[in-house]
Amino acid sequence: xxxxxxxxxxxxxxxxxxxxxxxxxxxxxxxxxxxxxxxxxxxxxxxxxxxxxxxxxxxxxxxxxxxxxxxxxxxxxxxxxxxxxxxxxxxxxxxxxxxxxxxxxxxxxxxxxxxxxxxxxxxxxxxxxxxxxxxxxxxxxxxxxxxxxxxxxxxxxxxxxxxxxxxxxxxxxxxxxxxxxxxxxxxxxxxxxxxxxxxxxxxxxxxxxxxxxxxxxxxxxxxxxxxxxxxxxxxxxxxxxxxxxxxxxxx
Amino acid sequence: xxxxxxxxxxxxxxxxxxxxxxxxxxxxxxxxxxxxxxxxxxxxxxxxxxxxxxxxxxxxxxxxxxxxxxxxxxxxxxxxxxxxxxxxxxxxxxxxxxxxxxxxxxxxxxxxxxxxxxxxxxxxxxxxxxxxxxxxxxxxxxxxxxxxxxxxxxxxxxxxxxxxxxxxxxxxxxxxxxxxxxxxxxxxxxxxxxxxxxxxxxxxxxxxxxxxxxxxxxxxxxxxxxxxxxxxxxxxxxxxxxxxxxxxxxxxxxxxxxxxxxxxxxxxxxxxxxxxxxxxxxxxxxxxxxxx
Amino acid sequence: xxxxxxxxxxxxxxxxxxxxxxxxxxxxxxxxxxxxxxxxxxxxxxxxxxxxxxxxxxxxxxxxxxxxxxxxxxxxxxxxxxxxxxxxxxxxxxxxxxxxxxxxxxxxxxxxxxxxxxxxxxxxxxxxxxxxxxxxxxxxxxxxxxxxxxxxxxxxxxxxxxxxxxxxxxxxxxxxxxxxxxxxxxxxxxxxxxxxxxxxxxxxxxxxxxxxxxxxxxxxxxxxxxxxxxxxxxxxxxxxxxxxxxxxxxxxxxxxxxxxxxxxxxxxxxxxxxxxxxxxxxxxxxxxxxxxxxxxxxxxxxxxxxxxxxxxxxxxxxxxxxxxxxxxxxxxxx
Numbered sequence: 001x002x003x004x005x006x007x008x009x010x011x012x013x014x015x016x017x018x019x020x021x022x023x024x025x026x027x028x029x030x031x032x033x034x035x036x037x038x039x040x041x042x043x044x045x046x047x048x049x050x051x052x053x054x055x056x057x058x059x060x061x062x063x064x065x066x067x068x069x070x071x072x073x074x075x076x077x078x079x080x081x082x083x084x085x086x087x088x089x090x091x092x093x094x095x096x097x098x099x100x101x102x103x104x105x106x107x108x109x110x111x112x113x114x115x116x117x118x119x120x121x122x123x124x125x126x127x128x129x130x131x132x133x134x135x136x137x138x139x140x141x142x143x144x145x146x147x148x149x150x151x152x153x154x155x156x157x158x159x160x161x162x163x164x165x166x167x168x169x170x171x172x173x174x175x176x177x178x179x180x181x182x183x184x185x186x187x188x189x190x191x192x193x194x195x196x197x198x199x200x201x202x203x204x205x206x207x208x209x210x211x212x213x214x215x216x217x218x219x220x221x222x223x224x225x226x227x228x229x230x231x232x233x234x235x236x237x238x239x240x241x242x243x244x245x246x247x248x249x250x251x
Numbered sequence: 252x253x254x255x256x257x258x259x260x261x262x263x264x265x266x267x268x269x270x271x272x273x274x275x276x277x278x279x280x281x282x283x284x285x286x287x288x289x290x291x292x293x294x295x296x297x298x299x300x301x302x303x304x305x306x307x308x309x310x311x312x313x314x315x316x317x318x319x320x321x322x323x324x325x326x327x328x329x330x331x332x333x334x335x336x337x338x339x340x341x342x343x344x345x346x347x348x349x350x351x352x353x354x355x356x357x358x359x360x361x362x363x364x365x366x367x368x369x370x371x372x373x374x375x376x377x378x379x380x381x382x383x384x385x386x387x388x389x390x391x392x393x394x395x396x397x398x399x400x401x402x403x404x405x406x407x408x409x410x411x412x413x414x415x416x417x418x419x420x421x422x423x424x425x426x427x428x429x430x431x432x433x434x435x436x437x438x439x440x441x442x443x444x445x446x447x448x449x450x451x452x453x454x455x456x457x458x459x460x461x462x463x464x465x466x467x468x469x470x471x472x473x474x475x476x477x478x479x480x481x482x483x484x485x486x487x488x489x490x491x492x493x494x495x496x497x498x499x500x501x502x503x504x505x506x507x508x509x510x511x512x513x514x515x516x517x518x519x520x521x522x523x524x525x526x527x528x529x530x531x532x533x534x535x536x537x538x539x540x541x542x543x
Numbered sequence: 544x545x546x547x548x549x550x551x552x553x554x555x556x557x558x559x560x561x562x563x564x565x566x567x568x569x570x571x572x573x574x575x576x577x578x579x580x581x582x583x584x585x586x587x588x589x590x591x592x593x594x595x596x597x598x599x600x601x602x603x604x605x606x607x608x609x610x611x612x613x614x615x616x617x618x619x620x621x622x623x624x625x626x627x628x629x630x631x632x633x634x635x636x637x638x639x640x641x642x643x644x645x646x647x648x649x650x651x652x653x654x655x656x657x658x659x660x661x662x663x664x665x666x667x668x669x670x671x672x673x674x675x676x677x678x679x680x681x682x683x684x685x686x687x688x689x690x691x692x693x694x695x696x697x698x699x700x701x702x703x704x705x706x707x708x709x710x711x712x713x714x715x716x717x718x719x720x721x722x723x724x725x726x727x728x729x730x731x732x733x734x735x736x737x738x739x740x741x742x743x744x745x746x747x748x749x750x751x752x753x754x755x756x757x758x759x760x761x762x763x764x765x766x767x768x769x770x771x772x773x774x775x776x777x778x779x780x781x782x783x784x785x786x787x788x789x790x791x792x793x794x795x796x797x798x799x800x801x802x803x804x805x806x807x808x809x810x811x812x813x814x815x816x817x818x819x820x821x822x823x824x825x826x827x828x829x830x831x832x833x834x835x836x837x838x839x840x841x842x843x844x845x846x847x848x849x850x851x852x853x854x855x856x857x858x859x860x861x862x863x864x865x866x867x868x869x870x871x872x873x874x875x876x877x
Contacts, residue, residue, distance in 0.1 A: 074771025087761035089815040102771045134815045340722040346573040366730040
């Protein structure tokens with residue numbers, strides 16, 4: 001298990017948002033986390049990344065998160081938040097280079113390895129051509145691709161993504177799918193929160209959440225997963241097979 | 252005969268030696284900070300940054316020794332032609348240095364004191380608040396300027412104040428007065444030189460001694476104290492009637508308010524040689540508006 | 544990278560302009576250009592030139608540099624373009640220190656001897672540091688940015704009230720405080736210059752070394768944490784840098800507004816770059832701004848002087864107004 005939680009609870013502003021979550025994410029697999037609004041998906045991801053105080057335990061590579069040192073953990077686990085604002089003055093290249101921070105010693109200039117990683121990341125998201133442009137001058141979709149590149153540049157073993165497809169048009173969503181497949185093929189663990197159920201069903205495994213609890217976790221092809229999905233959305237959607245994929249359509 | 256003249260000569264020689272020795276030792280004056288300033292001789296080039304000190308220097312007959320003053324010094328008339336070197340609080344350091352003064356007279360509460368001393372100038376910081384302060388400062392300036400009998404200024408002030416007091420009728424003693432010195436409700440307390448002047452004129456101050464020399468008074472206090480006479484400068488009289496409760500006060504209803512012109516205010520708020528004139532201005536006000 | 548090249552060009556331009564303004568500043572003052580012409584023969588003219596004009600012009604540059612750096616640090620740390628070096632209670636603390644020193648000057652002769660030696664400058668510096676310490680105590684550390692901002696505003700208001708109380712208790716300090724609040728380089732000599740220059744060097748080096756962390760912070764606190772950045776420790780160091788820089792400048796030149804606010808904006812409108820370069824450029828820009836304002840303040844109504852704080856407020860305010868006007872025009876996005 002790359003990532004596992006034991007009884008994780010998170011309280012935000014006095015109210016309990018996550019109730020005793022027990023969930024595990026297999027290594028070298030892509031798991032998507034789905035659920036209605038307010039289910040606590042983003043909160044779960046933040047807790048997994050160690051960004052929120054929580055009760056219970058999170059185990060990264062079978063070691064409690066608390067035992068990982070900051071930079072060590074940052075080299076192993078990378079997190080991309082939802083709709084990150086700011087850094088408008090930095091160039092695309094500089095933003096991607098931020099992903100190399102966990103690898104860079106304190107005052108060192110970017111090394112050759114850093115530059116190679118950044119170039120690879122930018123090319124993977126088709127952002128290499130505008131690496132000199134400031135982030136603020138980009139459109140929503142272009143910006144998202146640069147932020148993805150920042151995530152990729154970390155070269156971490158576990159990648160957590162919160163709504164990575166925001167603002168991306170269908171061709172780029174397809175690109176992202178290919179990218180994730182390639183990452184998983186290389187042995188990386190990918191966890192993504194997606195509200196596009198159709199895309200989420202492309203994953204290997206799925207975690208279905210509702211009201212701060214995990215309702216179901218299992219393989220995406222598993223009919224029980226589909227059942228759980230339909231339950232959690234009050235049967236307003238139906239899962240249908242389409243060739244070798246599954247699609248979710250409103251009833 | 253011969254022994255008498257020898258003695259006289261010896262006496263004269265002794266005096267001469269003593270005088271030379273004193274002169275060689277130079278002049279030593281202690282300012283209000285407790286700093287002892289040594290000068291080789293009585294200063295010939297003086298910059299004054301406090302109007303009351305400027306007026307005192309001129310009153311001692313040494314106006315010609317002033318080479319620069321602050322922008323607020325405007326009396327006596329010759330002073331107005333002197334180069335202005337900023338204010339007391341924000342002196343123009345360069346202008347002062349350029350005038351090559353032997354000594355700079357300024358208030359104790361000014362930042363410029365340290366800077367000027369750091370540049371090698373001699374600074375005497377003095378700031379009189381009460382009448383005793385004013386008398387002491389005048390004596391010190393007399394010592395600095397080597398003017399004999401500087402106390403005559405004080406005696407003249409004393410006489411002038413007494414004359415002003417005597418010009419007032421006996422029932423002036425029961426008058427209760429309030430003097431607002433500056434905007435924001437700062438009043439003249441009993442320990443200020445203005446308050447002491449009022450006491451010498453025989454009137455009563457509505458402020459109590461525990462409030463200090465220049466307290467900031469709540470306008471409500473004045474309404475409660477209900478003074479018989481209000482003294483205020485023309486700069487601060489704006490909006491006085493609009494203060495809550497003031498319009499109903501007897502002093503305002505019966506127009507018992509003395510509004511001092513700018514020139515009169517200048518005389519009243521400076522603890523300098525014109526304090527006798529200040530007493531006269533105040534006495535005139537009390538005589539005019541204070542009568543029942 | 545074009546960002547680096549542009550930054551270098553801007554830095555050189557700012558340094559050259561500063562040198563030019565320094566030369567101008569040496570020739571401007573109440574005695575005019577005569578002092579320069581007579582400097583070789585007249586010792587007083589030389590003293591005016593070398594002991595008064597040059598240190599205060601240079602001092603304006605260094606103080607402006609400190610304020611510009613503090614502004615850039617504040618805006619990066621709080622991710623707010625309106626952040627100001629005075630946000631952590633340092634300005635109010637400095638003003639309170641000065642008020643207390645002035646009040647004691649007039650009343651207690653014992654205090655005067657000791658204070659004369661320490662000087663008002665040290666009182667202001669101590670007050671600035673105290674203000675920051677109080678803010679940190681109220682915010683319970685530097686963990687939470689919003690709490691820090693709020694605590695800074697509260698401490699600013701409370702210390703300001705304290706200063707008003709002191710001023711009322713001894714009303715002869717009122718005028719002196721007003722003079723201090725307006726800001727002036729008139730009392731800056733070589734010693735003051737040296738102190739500020741040392742502070743500037745230290746703060747610029749420390750802040751620039753943390754530039755990368757500020758870049759990471761730009762994408763949000765959560766992202767910065769996920770990148771393994773030691774946010775708590777870095778925030779603490781940067782707040783200390785902010786306090787030192789602001790305190791050193793305020794202690795020597797009083798309260799001068801807008802330099803810390805406008806310098807980072809001015810730099811960003813010319814060059815878009817990472818924080819490490821932005822911090823240095825902001826310091827250079829702030830130095831040039833304040834030095835130019837100081838020379839103008841001495842020149843416009845010579846032989847009299849305008850308070851430099853008034854000029855920076857006018858210049859900085861006009862710039863901000865123009866900035867707002869540009870944003871309001873359609874298509875005039877930044």
